Amino acid sequence: MFYAIISEDIPNSLEKRKLSRPAHLERLQLLKQAGQLFVAGPHPAIDSNDPGEHGFTGSLVIAEFSSLAEAQKWADNDPYVSAGVYSKVTVKPFKHVLP
Numbered sequence: 001m002f003y004a005i006i007s008e009d010i011p012n013s014l015e016k017r018k019l020s021r022p023a024h025l026e027r028l029q030l031l032k033q034a035g036q037l038f039v040a041g042p043h044p045a046i047d048s049n050d051p052g053e054h055g056f057t058g059s060l061v062i063a064e065f066s067s068l069a070e071a072q073k074w075a076d077n078d079p080y081v082s083a084g085v086y087s088k089v090t091v092k093p094f095k096h097v098l099p
């Protein structure tokens with residue numbers, strides 16, 4: 001089943017994001033290589049694909065896991081969590097309908 005991992009950043013998270021980004025992306029690449037990743041990306045703080053110094057307000061990952069517990073465990077071990085980038089992470093089932 002797919003699960004949505006919806007994360008919210010702390011205020012002014014950009015520097016922490018930059019430091020942890022390589023490890024964060026490496027984990028996402030592993031999900032992709034395993035055929036589990038549906039979509040992933042950050043939420044820009046402004047209406048722009050490149051928010052610059054404004055940074056991001058959070059992230060969304062939708063990926064396939066065998067259970068909610070497995071998805072939660074994966075989310076809990078994200079480098080952005082250990083670096084203090086996220087203030088809140090919500091994991092919940094996601095039903096892919098369209099397209």
